[in-house]
Amino acid sequence: FTPEKIRNFGIVAHVDHGKSTLADRLLELCGAVPPGQQQMLDKLQVERERGITVKAQTAALKYQGYLLNLIDTPGHVDFSAEVSRSLAVCDGILLLVAANQGVQAQTIANFWLAFEKNIQIIPVINKIDLPGADIKSVETQLKNLFEFNSEECLHISAKSGLNVEKVLDAIVERVPAPTANVEAPFRAMIFDSYFDHFRGAIAHIVVKEGSVQKGDKIRSYQNDKSYDVSEVGVMRPEMVKCTEVRAGQVGYLVCNMRTVKEAVVGETLFAAETPKESVQSFAEIKGVKATVYAGLFPVETADYESLKQAVERLCLNDPSVTVTPDASKALGLGWRIGFLGVLHMEVFGARLSQEYDASVILCQPSVEYRAKIKDNENIRKKRYDGMEEVRILDPSKFPEESDVDSFLEPMVKVRMIVPNEMMGTVNGLCSECRGERGEISSIDTSRLMILWRLPLAEVAVDFFERLKKLTSGYASFDYEPDGWQETRLVKLTILINGKEVSEFSQILPAAMARDRAKTLVQRLKREIPRQQFEVTIKACIGSSTKALSQIVIQPMKRDFSQLLKGNFGGGGMERLNKKLSHQKKGKERMKMVGNIQIPKEAFLNVLKN
Ligand code: GTP
Numbered sequence: 001f002t003p004e005k006i007r008n009f010g011i012v013a014h015v016d017h018g019k020s021t022l023a024d025r026l027l028e029l030c031g032a033v034p035p036g037q038q039q040m041l042d043k044l045q046v047e048r049e050r051g052i053t054v055k056a057q058t059a060a061l062k063y064q065g066y067l068l069n070l071i072d073t074p075g076h077v078d079f080s081a082e083v084s085r086s087l088a089v090c091d092g093i094l095l096l097v098a099a100n101q102g103v104q105a106q107t108i109a110n111f112w113l114a115f116e117k118n119i120q121i122i123p124v125i126n127k128i129d130l131p132g133a134d135i136k137s138v139e140t141q142l143k144n145l146f147e148f149n150s151e152e153c154l155h156i157s158a159k160s161g162l163n164v165e166k167v168l169d170a171i172v173e174r175v176p177a178p179t180a181n182v183e184a185p186f187r188a189m190i191f192d193s194y195f196d197h198f199r200g201a202i203a204h205i206v207v208k209e210g211s212v213q214k215g216d217k218i219r220s221y222q223n224d225k226s227y228d229v230s231e232v233g234v235m236r237p238e239m240v241k242c243t244e245v246r247a248g249q250v251g252y253l254v255c256n257m258r259t260v261k262e263a264v265v266g267e268t269l270f271a272a273e274t275p276k277e278s279v280q281s282f283a284e285i286k287g288v289k290a291t292v293y294a295g296l297f298p299v300e301t302a303d304y305e306s307l308k309q310a311v312e313r314l315c316l317n318d319p320s321v322t323v324t325p326d327a328s329k330a331l332g333l334g335w336r337i338g339f340l341g342v343l344h345m346e347v348f349g350a351r352l353s354q355e356y357d358a359s360v361i362l363c364q365p366s367v368e369y370r371a372k373i374k375d376n377e378n379i380r381k382k383r384y385d386g387m388e389e390v391r392i393l394d395p396s397k398f399p400e401e402s403d404v405d406s407f408l409e410p411m412v413k414v415r416m417i418v419p420n421e422m423m424g425t426v427n428g429l430c431s432e433c434r435g436e437r438g439e440i441s442s443i444d445t446s447r448l449m450i451l452w453r454l455p456l457a458e459v460a461v462d463f464f465e466r467l468k469k470l471t472s473g474y475a476s477f478d479y480e481p482d483g484w485q486e487t488r489l490v491k492l493t494i495l496i497n498g499k500e501v502s503e504f505s506q507i508l509p510a511a512m513a514r515d516r517a518k519t520l521v522q523r524l525k526r527e528i529p530r531q532q533f534e535v536t537i538k539a540c541i542g543s544s545t546k547a548l549s550q551i552v553i554q555p556m557k558r559d560f561s562q563l564l565k566g567n568f569g570g571g572g573m574e575r576l577n578k579k580l581s582h583q584k585k586g587k588e589r590m591k592m593v594g595n596i597q598i599p600k601e602a603f604l605n606v607l608k609n
Helices: 019-029 045-050 077-087 105-116 135-146 164-174 301-317 342-356 377-384 420-432 456-470 510-527 572-588 600-607
Strands: 006-013 058-063 066-072 092-098 120-126 187-196 200-209 211-213 217-220 226-235 239-241 244-246 250-255 268-271 292-298 322-328 332-339 360-362 369-373 389-392 404-419 436-442 447-455 476-487 489-496 506-509 535-541 547-553 590-593 596-599
Touching: 006 019, 006 077, 006 105, 006 164, 019 058, 019 066, 019 092, 019 164, 058 226, 058 250, 066 164, 077 105, 077 187, 092 105, 092 135, 092 164, 105 120, 105 135, 105 404, 105 476, 120 135, 120 164, 200 211, 200 244, 211 226, 226 244, 292 301, 292 322, 292 342, 301 332, 301 342, 332 342, 342 360, 342 456, 369 377, 404 420, 404 456, 420 436, 420 447, 420 456, 447 456, 447 476, 456 476, 489 510, 506 510, 510 535, 510 547, 510 600, 596 600
Parallel strands: 006 066, 006 092, 092 120
Antiparallel strands: 058 066, 187 200, 187 268, 200 250, 211 244, 217 226, 217 268, 226 239, 226 250, 292 332, 292 360, 322 332, 369 389, 369 404, 404 447, 404 476, 436 447, 489 506, 489 535, 535 547, 590 596
16 A cells, blocks of 8 residues: 555544444445454453553454554543543544534543544534434534534434445545655654554554565664564454555554663654664653552462562553552552542453452552642752752651642642533532532523633542532543642551551641541541450541541450350350461461451551552
8 A cells, every 4th residue: 555545543532432333334445344343442351341442453444445444542531641642643533422422521531632632523422312412402402512514513423324435435535645655764653552462562663764674674763772673563452463564554663672661652663774864763752651650469479570570561451551669568569550530440450450460559649749848948859869859759858847838739620511501519419528629601591611720639539420429320420630739638547555556657738637547447447356455446637546447346255264254155265276377377367466456358458548
């Protein structure tokens, strides 16, 4: 295929608007898969189970003499990094909107991502077969928000296949051919990479110049390494070997890259004989920063090594996570992992267990806070490496309050689309979450777009769940980072019979402390068994012993000495021994805090998200 006959396109949409279904239909129409197969592109088990797309996949389709490369993209807010990455390869996108739900928060976010990159956007209204489909009002929204004329919009049912060929025609007609020069020496960009247990790193590439074949010698620009190409091919959507991948095409390449770190996204690959000075490298695709951090530990401490390998491998496939080693007295060795958001974190946990058969504990997430250190050479030099501002990711590193000028917490700009009548409820929730209201505008006669600025810490916990519940699923939501804001931070500590248990310590805004204190104390009460004596659990702030929340666990009632006195008939001693040996076994699974036995599961259940 010459570049003029190639189209590189993606599909973007709000969650559930039908991307994967449309992709299946396109694949069928182009004969890439037999009819009736579902969700060909959603390969990960977690994607199939949750019906969401996490990892972007690609497929090469043949249609009327054209080669159409489909780049599938995820729809959820947390995965916008994957969306941006796919957009780097696309010359056009289908912006899919479900006719029964209309434009949603993520539709808007995706539109702007593509618009800013100057990518051709084709508006497609899907699900027109549904009784609740309201094509006219979706067209109005597309006009009001993005200035699309109704003539530009396609009307389809991805489910039944109605008008889906028109989508293919529109791609051929409206998406520009890639700029590519077949005659020049080989130059390509890595836009995704994947770790295969058998073959090592597999790089997904878009070839901009020349071509690449098995046996070619190539070099990488940033990492500056040389490789021998051992295989090239295209995704249909499964990997199909071919003799060469040429300029304008999207494909994959296997060479002797040992880690996916070498196949970093945005990396430039070029023919080994080209002098590096003359190579034009691609702009690095900026990695998105982690916003949510959580501890990750093996359920069984003995599984640490195998989990370590699983985490490393999974990270290779998911370059947006950051990993630092961590250790806890109760949970053993583990990691502190930075995620793009809460859903990202859940998906990571699910993939570890499904793809690597690992049982893990993911602790409750927290966000990164910062402290501005007082303008005092002495303090800064002595305790903070001379730094003006320090990051706080871990309660044990919480600075002395007297050293700090002010604390900062990360903020996000939240965009919600809600039915008019739910404005009050949604605004109530946001102001409860310490938000600051932004603009409210009508997107049509029945729905509003509401903007708020909220602390990420509030959004990270269960904001999405609460919003869904309060609006019976009618609200949609999306967020992006929006700077930092001064706040009062406190360290919440848990005292069990007066002794601090550091595993439970947390840093959080003072405004959230009371609620969190209550939850922690309640959970501990549920998890700690009665002891021979009274146990008091307190949640306090800093080194104060004044309780924000407190609970007492009454001592065990049964007195074993009664057993000896024969009150329970014969065999008292035997039964007592049995009971004691049972307890001893149990003790191995217990952790002692002072003289109090706490089952290991308690730590899991209390810290677990
Ligand atoms: P994410 O990957 O989570 O972003 O979802 P998606 O956009 O890929 O949506 P998906 O294709 O999984 O479709 C979501 C649901 O809508 C599925 O139950 C589909 O069967 C259904 N659906 C998709 N297209 C149509 C359509 O044209 N008509 C009807 N009635 N249902 C559709």
